[in-house]
Amino acid sequence: MxxxxxxxxxxxxxxxxxxxxxxxxxxxxxxxxxxxxxxxxxxxxxxxxxxxxxxxxxxxxxxxxxxxxxxGIGAFEIGSGYLRSGVLERSGRPLLVRLTRRTGMVSHLGVLHGSDVLYLLKQTTDEPARPFVTAVGVRLPAHLTAMGRAMLAQLPAHQVRAILWRPGELVTRTGRGPRHLSELREILRADRSRGYSVESSSTTEEVSCVAAAVFDHEGLPIAAVGVSYYDLPSAAEVERIASAVRETADGLTTRLSGTPVRRRA
Missing domain, CATH: 1.10.10.10 (Winged helix-like DNA-binding domain superfamily/Winged helix DNA-binding domain)
Known part of the structure; x- marks a missing residue:
């Protein structure tokens, strides 16, 4: 040196x-x-x-x-690039298999890529299921997806603004979801408070998703785990699903960083 x-x-x-x-x-x-x-x-x-x-x-x-x-987001994308090299997929695949078996639902793993979520892994069920748009390699607006919101909720406000800022309203796919950053901030505040995110019909009509963030050793969100479903479950069932999703995300955090999970309150 x-x-x-x-x-x-x-x-x-x-x-x-x-x-x-x-x-x-x-x-x-x-x-x-x-x-x-x-x-x-x-x-x-x-x-x-x-x-x-x-x-x-x-x-x-x-x-x-x-x-x-x-x-800025450029630094975040370099970190995501390291994870997209295969480390994240290899570590997360067996955990997604267990999550799908536990919930009976399709599970996903994704990272932020600019203002989008990039889907890296998808674990399907053994039963025939209706198709989802969340195939591996697909990118969807982060503010519309539960996985995107789970990560955004754990970032400082200035970084969320840097990632999502654009003139005019935020984009929508189905006419649902936040149209302005102020509206999104309220959603992220609620997501951060409960430790997971829920989205319904914002990316695809009649499809809902529950997701939780995965963290690095500094406590920053580097990925998210989520499950998607067509049938709208009861509030108690959502809590059961969310518990399984959070346990999976926390397990992946430990695998990747070797440190306890540190979510923003």
Missing amino acids: SRPGDQVPGEIGAVRTLRVLTYLSKRSRPVSAGTIARDCDIPRSSLYRILRVMERMYFVVHLPEDELWGI
């Missing part, structure tokens, strides 16, 4: 960029440029150049109203 005095200018810039990225990834909320410069020991003039480049590459997000900087 080279010492600071041995580094060439390009290497110094790379080290500083990675230092900023690591620093922001560990912050629970956006911080000012002055705080970043102080804590990362980077001159303010150099820091602003770094931040502007990182912003163009979506590794950081700038909140101009508050003059704050936070981690």
Whole structure:
């Protein structure tokens, strides 16, 4: 490893960029440029150049109203890319098999990919079932799906805004689901409070889903586990399904990170 005095200018810039990225990834909320410069020991003039480049590459997000900087979706997608390399699928497949056997329902595993959920695994039942749109490789808007909401509910508000912000209303598929970020925030608050997400007919008419987030060692959501069904169960049955889904998600968290689950309250 080279010492600071041995580094060439390009290497110094790379080290500083990675230092900023690591620093922001560990912050629970956006911080000012002055705080970043102080804590990362980077001159303010150099820091602003770094931040502007990182912003163009979506590794950081700038909140101009508050003059704050936070981690961006580009950094999140790199982490998801590592999981999509096969680690997540190999670890999650046997757990989905058990979840489907336990609930008698189709189960899924997915990750955030930009503002969408990317479905990585699907475990079907032994019984003939009506088709679902959630095939492996399919992408659906995260704010409409239980799996997407389960992950979004565990992210800081500024990161949710960075992921989903667009002019006008949020997209819909069936005419149901949140149309504005303010409406979505209320849904995410309720999901976060109970520890799982429920969605009904937002992606496909008459199809419902229950999902829970999977976490990394830092307590950030890296994936979600969910089950889908056509028949609308009773409230007690939803609780039973949710319990099985959460246990599966927690089991995958332990497999991947080796640490206890830390959900945001």
